Amino acid sequence: MKKQQLFYFLLVSLFIISCSKDEITHENEQSKEPTKQTVTAKNLKPIGSGVMMQAFYWDVPAGGTWWNVVKGKVADWSNAGIDAIWLPPASKAQNGPFSMGYDPFDYFDFGEYNQMGSIETRFGSTTELQSLINTAHTNNLSVIADIVLNHNSGGDSEYNPFKGTNTYTNYQPMSGMFNRTYYDFHPNDYHSNDEGVFGGFADLCHHKSYVQNWLWNNSNSVAKYYKNVVGFDGWRFDYVKGFAPWVVKDWKNAVGGFSVGEYWDGNAATLEWWANQAEVSAFDFACYYRMRDAFQGNNLNRLNDDMLWKRNASKAVTFVTNHDTDEIVNNKILAYAYILTHEGYPTIFYRDYEDWLNKERMNNLIWIHNNLASGNTSILYTDTDEYVARRNGYNGPGLVVYINNSNNWQERWVETNWSNTRIKDYTGHSNWEPVTQGGRWVKIQAPPKSYSVWSVK
Template identity: 75%
Template sequence: MKNLQNLLKIILPICLLLIGCSKEKLLDDQSSDDQLLKQKSVSSKAVVASNLKPIGSGVMMQAFYWDVPAGGNWWNTLEGKVQDWSNAGIDAIWLPPASKAQNGAFSMGYDPFDYFDFGQYNQMGSVETRFGSENELKTLITSAHNAQLSVIADIVINHNSGGQSEINPVNGQSNWTKFTPLSGKFTRDYNDFHPNHNHGSDSGIFGGFPDLCHHQVRVQNELWKNTESVAKYYKNVMGFDGWRFDYVKGFEPWVVKDWKNEVGGFSVGEYWDGNAGTLDWWTGQAEVSAFDFACYYKMRDAFNGNNLNELNGDMLWKRNPMRAVTFVTNHDTDEIYNGKTLAYAYIMTHEGYPTIFYRDYEEWLNKERLNNLIWIHNNLAGGSTNVLYVDDNEYIAKRNGNNNLGLVVYINNADTWQERWIETNWSNTVIKDYTGHSGWEPTTQSGRWVKIQVPPKSYSVWAPK
């Protein structure tokens, strides 16, 4: 018995050592497999990212409007459209604010509560957002990527809503600044909002909502700097590719610049101002694009005011076309009610990155005509712009071409056919109207002059046949 005990003393440690080594090897093998899976996942994601159309090579789709149908089905609705949009020449879709807001299933997302709840937590009166569940959003993003479309997130980081009341010791007042979201991420209190101990001023307030203080280092960390910040979660977990910043007048341009430098991705700010110089200043400070409100207001005055001379006015795309995102309408504005299709003909043939509005494309305007303009933008509208003629009713401009032949666009706001002689960039060349509106194929003279025409309340776009 004693000998057996001695033998066990010798054998048992050896067995334990062998078992330990086997377990360690198993863990090492598992670690290697996990690492391999991670590498495959990263590689797979990189392949998807590299497969996307370059943002700005086509047209952006604003894939929502104010008060889209409630009921949690919007992500599914969009998922069924992304391939057709890609086929038409869209390169990116801009989604509404996707995380849970104070009004839960009824909110359009612009009153954010929990930045990490995309429809998976039961709070603010619902599990899903107005648009659907987290899984449905991920399915939409995956389908968009498979269709080579980038996905732009609408980011609201000026104001929050849905917090509980607490006393702010700075001003002794009760404010709705106590946020304890069920995600457990980016909890907030009065220190994170204006006024706080360090910064009592702010660039702009919005409707009396609690106003995030971007000077607070903790707010910067939680929004974009930390490994699990809002920005990095949107990008790395949810799969968003770029950003539309809401109400950027509410914070300084360096906030957008820092965010973009930290996480990358296409970025455009909503700086609501019709002054092209102001927009140019902001894009220079933030080092990102801006919606060209100057262009929007000039088009409104041109088409609703029946004076196309307004199109000669100052616009962001004329100052810095690489920073201008042009649009005819969006979820906040719909003032161009006369000549809206003519306005699309303008932005699709001129410099800047044009946006098309969901309801214009899917409901209100002629989709075939819009698809034709998207094709013209993607295939013909390159190079610098020269205005050839303009008066109250007529506007003619020439794109000089880069890797394409360029084009001439003729917009007519009159009630009768119009025609004019113009000087093109093409000598002894047969040209045609790529809209099909005129049905005429003239030949330019040796001096590059040619007569073109346009139907009433319409447009024509000319290029070599």
């Protein structure tokens, strides 16, 4: 019995020594500090006061030019009413000069180390990224970093005792920051899995204190380096279904900044649950799918359905298209008229704004959002082809939006916020300037396959 106890004691001791060696290596690594200058104070528009621009699309041109392309547009975007730009994952990924960044390898290489087949990322160099961020800040815009925390890619093969075979979990990035081994991925000595894996990539274990320290706790963690050194102001968290909400909550509590998660689910109650658990905003996929049904499916009654912005507008980031999904093809401008007149924080997709839709009409809707769209929402009328809603105003007059998906001009009597008041259509689609009745009712109109937005003249 004593021999058996001694044998087990030796086995446990060897395991502890092995773990201790791993921790010693990690601690030595954590002593490294960033060498770049930290960012200075910024005078930024409050996020949510305007509109967010998703400043990329899938497969933007390779060749290291994208940061400069965006840099050349931020002044015009700011003048149009944009308050923040969302950038793609900025650090070096496994596919190097061809990667869109969602297969992260070295979180601290923004285009300065010769690894993964290139020095620059697909988007450009470290210097170009920081020049873009500085230019955005000069134009009072916040910069949102796309953060991929669920999975990593590009590690070397090593024997993994938790799988009994080799796995690609040996990460020795040239930045010398956040080296990783099989201890830091699933399965490991803590547990076998978490909420989800993605695409067969190495799945980070966020319960490991070493991983937490490198991602958000340490003074030179990914979160603090991105904020204090590179200059990012907020966070878009990729594939948050793959890990527990507390991960995003802890990150946000460690560094602050606007935070929104990509919880890809069309159920508004589920989105509300996740946003409350993480204590951050969520992309309103419920709104997206109801708009798809309404505008692509030609049934505006679907806009009556449940959405995150209707449950908690302060947590809802609305969108019509993003780099992953673009299902609202017909009548897309009507969908933008919807999100830019309703509650929630609206996002505009780069290609919709720069390439595909009428920029003058988009700028008009941004102006309407920033200047007229205040207060809670009352839906006044819906049928298959027509939708009318009122924003009831908060420190401002509010508005009435009339969306018409039919092939003919439509007119409708509606109850406004205003009594005996002349109103006008701020889109310019109608030249009517009616006066509301004493009981606040008035007849308004909207052109075919279009919209009008009415407020006090």
